[in-house]
Amino acid sequence: MNDQSAKFIEKIKDSYQLTDPHIYLGAGILDGKVLAEAEVNLSLRMMNRHGLVAGATGTGKTRTLQLLAEQLSDAGVPVFMLDVKGDLSGLNQAGPVNPKIEDRANQLNKPFIPAGFPVELYSLSGKLGAQMRATVLEFGPILLAKILDLNDTQAGVLAVIFKYADDNKMPVIDLNDLKKLVSYLAEEQGAEEIKSTYGKISTATSGTILRKIVAIEQRGLGAMFGERSFDIEDLFVKVDGKGMISLLNISDVQNQPVLYSTYLLSLLAEIFYSMPEAGDLDKPKLVFFFDEAHLLFKNSSKAFLEQIETIIRLIRSKGIGVFFCTQAPTDVPESVLSQLGNRIQHALRVFTPNDVDAMKKTVNTYPTSDFYKIDQTLTSLGTGQALITVLNEKGIPTEVAATMLTAPRAIMGPLNAADYNDLIRSSAVATKYQETIDPESAYEILTKRINDKLSEEESQIQPEVTETPARGEKSIIEKVMGATITRQIGKEIVRGLFGMLTGKKPRSSGGKSIFGF
Template identity: 40%
Template sequence: MTSDIFIGGGGEDYATKQYLNIGYANRHGLVAGATGTGKTVTLQILAEGFSAQGVPVFLSDVKGDLSGLAKSGSADHKLHEAFTSRAQKIGFDDYAYAAFPVVFWDLYGKQGHPVRTTVSEMGPLLLAQLLGLSEAQEGILNIAFRVADEDGLPLLDLKDLQALLVWIGENASDLALRYGNVSPASVGAIQRRLLVLENQGAADLFGEPALELTDLMRTDTDGRGMINILAADQLMGAPKLYATFLLWLLSELFEELPEVGDPDKPKLVFFFDEAHLLFDDAPKALVDKVEQVARLIRSKGVGVYFITQNPADVPDDILGQLGNRVQHALRAFTAKDRKELRMAAETYRENPRFSTEEAIREVGVGEAVTSFLQKKGVPGMVERTLIRPPSSQLGPIALPERAMLMANSSMAGKYDTRLDRESAFEMLRARAEKAAAEAAKAEAEAEAAETPTLREFNNARRYAGKGLEQPAPRARRSKPEETFGGAVAQVVIKELKGTTGRRIVRGILGGLFKGR
């Protein structure tokens, strides 16, 4: 049996309890507000509430503060008295300190278990967005994925893609007959972008073993949902990588999970912190796909909650789908700020007791303007709300405590060791070596098969008498097969002409971003 999630106290005396209806939690949500107004604490108490109801959570720890979810709060904390007073004020009678089940993840494998996907699963659309490619460069990337599909070349890590691009650049004229113009300059530009991506640490993201989604959707022995925390403080140094990874993960969930309609509670709640990074400078095609995922993924039982400073950071078509909202204070110092504040206020169902616009501007730290979906999915009336205090520790845990939790985690050892099975890089190299060996053998056999008369004639041609001008030595005929790209060209083009091709299972993103 499930119950709703207590958020805080509303009304003039904060005695009217405000709940998030867990049956509508998969209708998505928004947590917004200026820096320092309490968004992190709201995120923490939402994660606690979902976990207590048996709902797994995925969130990114941008500031490094949320690891405290793994440890119980304490009466020794400097805010203990303030928290206790707030709990009494809002009628939180069963307020108690508690720790929650946490699994730490990290793209770099330092502050959590490694998270990986393959290049094929990422797909050309998201990879092009991550690399910031032009339309022409994105077209070449699509050619690379098509060649890999048709010739059975698994693209697992960055060196696979780099090796395939080398081959494409060396065989641009042959590929142009089939796929259109392939500019070696564009291939070089993609390679340079891949190098920048490597320098940002993206090489750690691509590879195997790849993340299994079921590992994010577990409960502990007490039935509480696991809280999956992605260490993102270092990752924020590469904001495009951060946003693209989260979008990939969201898209994976969309493709993999079955339809469940409207469940009693979500199967997973996904918090997308610093959501503006997803939409800044994003092409319309990508924003449209995000809207499509947000609209449809709720039927898979997944709730998506965007965390950002201003609701204007989220496109209107997506903002309109966010039914559960916690709006912390917005500051209005400029004309633009005032306009955005007014627009934010207009998205709420009005409360006759106060002006929503004024309330958003005036609420203090730890307060918010809230609105949650009620029966039949109707938006609740906006209410000024004092957010309840967290039960877990406010602030990060110590590094030794984090290391101990990682060592005792059920995920320990599963993803720690990188695998490097045969893929495009090794297959192209093997074909090149085989082609070079066959070419050398064929030439040796051809020379051995020459008749004695022909050999004598050739030797006589090479003789130069004393005093005669020595002819220039004959240039040795170049054999393109002896080079890596040339040998691969002979073998791969031959196979491309004679095979129907075997498609690589590109994973979730490959299916998501096909033309619909």
């Protein structure tokens, strides 16, 4: 061993040697050689300081998330992960041993011990796992406006509609409730009711909002709005001392990135508003992995980004860690990136001028190193290798280390179809969310209000007037039956119980007005 290697090992040990519980990430690489003594560890205490896993496609980001999830589960820390391609369900079963894994274990001087972990499968469509739902009210106007791709004017109208529902204690559970409410407030009866207090809603704007709601339903995603709404307590489960790994399989809705990324943010918001302050803990209560993070930030409004920044900044005090996974650090706004204390950077590929610019920005986010030229190292890392700097147990950034990562111990791929379906069938959570509830909500309330108004008007009409309306003139009944409000699409999905009726706080409000986030 030469002097440079000895110096490197000493530096890495000083930076990464921990007395507190920690995750073993791998061993440092210098001049192409893996130095097993230079162990690279991540303190569990620091995982609520959040993190970033980045790198080009095919560099091993998903497997890095897997090895983090496995060791967190072993430590009794529950994990929530987005399963983009549907290939993380193998976490439930011990992985096979092969020559490549054995070679990696030998280089790291660590025995490879296959293991499976407790896994719960979820789905937004309800087809690939337990149905994950949220009520329209829980989403709130800001997140819903992003999903519907509304402009500023339309988003403002949607905020007014939510404010009206809030002020009138009106349950808005599913998309049919929302469609009914939009139509009612743009039609004659509702329009007059809100004109002086909230302002007039144009039929052009309401029509656009309605069309975009229907478009979501036509894509088969209406079922994610309604009751029974997802209970975040199901994320904090432990099985035989191991933390539950909850996987949201979105392989069947990959072409709806705005929808599923926004749903994840709504879930994170509920966790933020619902969890009590925890202070500094020896390990986090939950680690939330946000894969395909660039989709969350792309084309987002200033208000939307401010909400994300606020949640990320404050949620660590609740004992929750959030790790973003994306192709390049530049995908994450600087205001959020600055809060991510733990960095695992896989290889970057430089093909275009934009790639060169992204590389320069990435290099500038790393501390200087006596052992690496950061830009050269980032382009020369192999699959399953990463450039790492994290926070040690005192919160101090560690020495930058090119690292050979340890291999995941579970299957690195999906379960076979039979085992996957068995896992769903045996799940008490899947059974729980099959149950649907259909109480009175905005649809029924407004329908009754319209019918009552119609009956009142009919009773005031003299028989001789209603028997023979003037030629070409519609009767009151015909007018009402022809109105937009009565031509709405019939109820197609199940609605659930409004939060305030069960004592549950709306996801988007934390028990406050739903007008905000």
